[in-house]
Amino acid sequence: MTIDLESLIFDVQGLIPAILQDWRDGTVLMVAYMNREALDKTIETGHAHFWSRSRQELWEKGATSGHYQRVRELFVDCDRDTLLLKVEPMGPACHTGEPSCFFSLAWPAAKESTDHPLPRAHGGVIDRLYEVIVNRREHPNAESYVSSLMQGGQDRMLKKITEEAGEMILGSKNQDRREIIAETTDLLFHVLIVLGYHEIPPQELYQELASRYGISGHRKDGHNKEGTHD
Secondary structure, three states, rough: OOHHHHOOOOOOOOEEEEEEEEEOOOOOOEEEEEOOOHHHHHHHOEEEEEEEEOOEEEEOOOOOOOOOEEEEEEEEEOOOEEEEEEEEEEOOOOOOOOOOOOOOOOOOOOOOOOOOOOOOOOOOHHHHHHHHHHHHHHHOOOOHHHHHHHHHHHHHHHHHHHHHHHHHHHHHHOOHHHHHHHHHHHHHHHHHHHOOOOOOOHHHHHHHHHHHHOOOOOOOOOOHHHHHHH
């Protein structure tokens, strides 16, 4: 569904809140405000522009730091009084240098320690699961399956990849939807373990996928003679 921007509802100050979300992994990056000029400038340039309530002026995110937020899609909520911008971050969204402004845990209360680091506001379960895997690598636990698999060495981890891939193939051959989901989940879990072993975070995969399939706005399915995606 596409809506007419003229139907947007701005507040009495002529502003509308805008939430920025990483289009690759769903991480909520920041919240700011737009007036109509900022919205028009965002659409015109493809870079997020906002209205500063403290300085009372238009500003482009990243104009000073170089950390622009390239807008991929713009959504409007059901009441038409809030915007959601799916963006490709060109650097940290937060002025502190953090990728997201939402890095401070408020609830539930938790104590930060080396064994149990505070969770970060990543986009989804894959990122959180990867953090658990890395924690098991850095702080082995005799009762942890991940720890025991890693301590078994690279060959043992790679053997599990082969086994899980084979089971996923069988699920597909059997035309069994439930089996495909279950076995693909097992495969993905063990792939994350291998990534954790090599210290490769999922964000690097998101970026690789984005560079291959997302920059031009449509999927690219082939390779040219030089081996790059055409």
